[in-house]
Amino acid sequence: MQLSAQTLEAPVPAPNQNPPVGSSAWDKACASASFNNYWVEFTWNFPLVNSDNEFILELSDATGDFSSPVELARDDQNNTNFTFFFEFALPTDTRGEGYRMRVRSTSPAITGDVSAPYPMYYRDFDAAILxxxxxxxxxxxxxxxxxxxxxxxxxxxxxxxxxxxxxxxxxxxxxxxxxxxxxxxxxxxxxxxxxxxxxxxxxxxxxxxxxxxxxxxxxTSQGIAINPPAKTALCSGETEVLNANISGMGYTYTWYKDGSAITSPTVDDDSYTVDASVSGFEGDYQVQIEGSGICLERSAAVTMTNAGNFTVTRDNDANMVVLPGQTTTLSVSTDASSPTYQWYRDGNPVAGATSSSIIVDETETGVYFARVSLSGGSCTSTSVDSDTTTVVVPDSLEVVIDYASTYTACENTSIVLEVSTINALDSGGTRTDVTSSLLASMTYQWQQDGANVGGATSSSISLADISENGSYTLDGSIGSYNTTSNALSVQLLVNETLTINSTSLISCNSSEDITIDTPTDLTGETFDWFRDGVNLNTTEPSIDVTQPGTYQLVLQRNGCPLPSNEIVITPLDPDLITIDPAGVVVFPEGGSRTVTASGGESYRWFDINNVEIATTASVNFTEEGTYAVTAIIGNCEVTRTVEVEYLDTFRVPNVITVNGDGINDQWILPNSYSNKADVNVIIYNDKGEEILNQFDYNNSWPESSMSFPRQNMVFFYKIRNASEVLKQGTITIIR
CATH class of the missing domain: 2.60.40.10 (Immunoglobulins)
Known part of the structure; x- marks a missing residue:
């Protein structure tokens, strides 16, 4: 006779399976970060599923659609229990009124009935919104x-x-x-x-x-604006009244300049006087109104300017040099209308110097500026002085050179030297910076260690080779002036990579050497080996090490240290090698189980006779026994033992008959649970009261003295070890 297929009932909400037992089942799932623990009860019928079956609890979307179900939980421990419980937590994106659940099995592959719809929400945000x-x-x-x-x-x-x-x-x-x-x-x-x-x-x-x-x-907007003023460009001492286009309405007015309030809010303050005698009166003026039933509204800006406000720009440098027999020209520019000019030297007017420029020779040194005045309009009394220019005839010149960028000896692989300053010195040694005037006009010659550098005749020199290391100066000349700069030392690091290699990066033990060497020929070179920054004081081109640490080679190149890469040697950590699953590997006889080692670079598996059976990270075991795996890390080996046992397939009984006939009178557990000091057996009555709590259970419950007043009394059991529940279910007592 062929058995019918299993029927997987729809899961139904269940009370919390943790104490107190017997609480009401949930009718909606309202989860949060502080609570997210729910249970459903699931029932299926005979025939039994296969031993490798898993029951999977699935959740639909918020409309009840299972096109893309979400797995909530799975169970492979209840393949002989026709009723058991799933524990699950809501995914954090769950929000809706129509979620449904179902259970499917994997062996055989059957999809169960769909539950009723339930409201489900994960309240991931549960604070006051702003x-x-x-x-x-x-x-x-x-x-x-x-x-x-x-x-x-x-x-x-x-x-x-x-x-x-x-x-x-x-x-x-x-x-x-x-x-x-x-x-x-x-x-x-x-x-x-x-x-x-x-x-x-x-x-x-x-x-x-x-x-x-x-x-x-x-x-409602009132369309506030400032009436066009008679003039917006004022001379010093003049005033102009600005008037709002709305007045006499009892509104409150506030006047603004350049975006900042310049009056307090005042009723009917619909005008403001701009006074050009006040310093800084120039700017953008606005008026703001407010009142009952109208918008808080600010007008467009009216710009008030200073009619006598213009700029004068010095066109030449602040310091100018006049060489013997030569002249230099000073000039200014302005945005004033119809300007007039008057040049001054050392505070005194220069006769006839009334244009925008003046020519100065070597006899006319001093401090110059131009005074620019308006020749017409309402602000004719206004004048502006230019910045000053100091004109000198030098007694001598001084050229200062410097590094063009950040420079550190024996760190830079290139550097540019350049003229940073040219000073004109008078007979008393007073310096005047004339760099911008003379930089492009002078003639230059760079010198290395006192010898001219061929072709190096500009105001800068670029160095990028260790052969160019040395002391540099610069000769500069113009006309009858000749000068030699300060000296700069250049010590460039060789543009070379020094590499060291190691036979291993892991120290197995203090008796096993690791060799560190370099492909660079060290013959005749000066070098040092270091561990953790401490000189090992050895002159060998390679070193054999047994101690963990950070190793480096430093080679001297042209007076500069050239460091290699660092090699870090670490001690072997056997705990890096792990076995999954850990502990005793158990599977039903006739089945198999895959065991995987990790943490090593390669592996060798052996049986109890020391015969190699595999060289992969994973091995599929089909027979019980004692096996070993050797993991290789660098030059080190770590061995782990793996115990493989067949599963005790004797089932936990869920019915016993206490009729005294000596058959099935006690609750007999399989050997994997009974007489085990580390296995805890707990039995509850139908009221949730604990009636047995025993380690090393010896298959003696119920005792003969116990009475059972009702037929088909149901008890609950839980079998666990220190870290997890191994088995749980019901026991029915038949008299």
């Missing part, structure tokens, strides 16, 4: 927003991560706004607005996420 315009994070003062002339403002949360992924309930003046579920709300109607996350059946009364209030009011 809302602001466009969710920009800035809550307006007092939480108030004014919108004008039918405009709108968009409100959105700014403290909810992934705000767009939630459903919301928006409120206006305490009443829900129908159909508004988005994380944004466009508001054009006055009212007091709030929002909370819609967690459906799991929402908290009063709103655990209820936001702050944004009070939106509406108003």
């Amino acid at each position: 809302i602001s315009p466009d969710g920009n994070g800035t809550i307006p003062p007092g939480g108030a927003i004014e919108i004008c002339d039918g405009a709108a403002v968009t409100l959105a949360p700014h403290n909810v991560p992934g705000a767009y992924s939630y459903q919301y309930t928006w409120y206006r003046s305490g009443s829900p706004i129908s159909g508004e579920k988005s994380h944004q709300l466009v508001v054009s109607t006055a009212g007091m607005y709030q929002v909370e996350i819609d967690y459906g059946a799991c929402s908290t009364a009063g709103g655990g996420t209820l936001s702050n209030i944004i009070d939106v009011t509406t108003a």
